[in-house]
Amino acid sequence: MPADDRRLQPRRKPSQVRAELTRERILTAAAHVFAEHGYAAGTTNRIAERARISIGSLYQYFPNKDAILAALLIQHIDRGAWAQADRLDLSPGSLKATVRALVRDAIDHHRDDPRLLRIMIEEAPLSQELLDTIDSHQKLRVAQVRDLLARHPDVRVRDLDTAANLINFTVEINTHRLMADPHAPAVETFESELIDMVTRYLAGSE
Structure with missing residues (x-):
């Protein structure tokens, strides 16, 4: 059964180029962090640090790392x-x-x-x-x-x-x-x- 979709929905849908680039930076950083540290240790703090943005900025786009991983898999399939x-x-x-x-x-x-x-x-x-x-x-x-x-x-x-x-x-x-x-x-x-x-x-x- 699907998980609670509200937990997995991105908080911000990029409507401008700059916002889309920031979202891509987060996903790229998350891919590296998950691959290097594993999922359990791949925290949102590490992802934000790798993406060179504040944790607050990351949370403007994704509510948690589950939502980030779901977005990565959707991107992979697409x-x-x-x-x-x-x-x-x-x-x-x-x-x-x-x-x-x-x-x-x-x-x-x-x-x-x-x-x-x-x-x-x-x-x-x-x-x-x-x-x-x-x-x-x-x-x-x-x-x-x-x-x-x-x-x-x-x-x-x-x-x-x-x-x-x-x-x-x-x-x-x-x-x-x-x-x-x-x-x-x-x-x-x-x-x-x-x-x-x-x-x-x-x-x-x-």
Whole structure:
């Protein structure tokens, strides 16, 4: 269930460039503080100090660090659109390359800071805004994958909607687990196996 949304709502919605820059400074500082000190020790005082603003100024934007972490996760999800999806080669024989592009895009989106990713996955409270953002992202990603499957001549699946949902979920959940797990196998090994698995599924006969 979503947490009390009032605790997670930013106190100030930036309407000017300067205010937006200050909000971005807070989020950037929080990402560094959480990654360096962990969530429990990543206090709002440390975030304000890292952002070089007063604690009072920070509280003008966010009521607590839960709200900051929720905003970071929403920002992370919003930046996860597959920008190159409409530029891929969909000629016969290119299915594996297409799948590789999908998998690599998901991996690249989670490479920046594995520790911060773990914190966001494990600690971020669920708000309605976060749930809506996740739902919107998933719908967009599934629609992109379905469009590719519908246009690629090498795809042989019984149901495009089911296939698009399965592939999106498989790639997303396994990529999250890989990048957030310090004991995970090498990225190259994971990437190769996941590409082979998805390609075989898509190329299978009815």
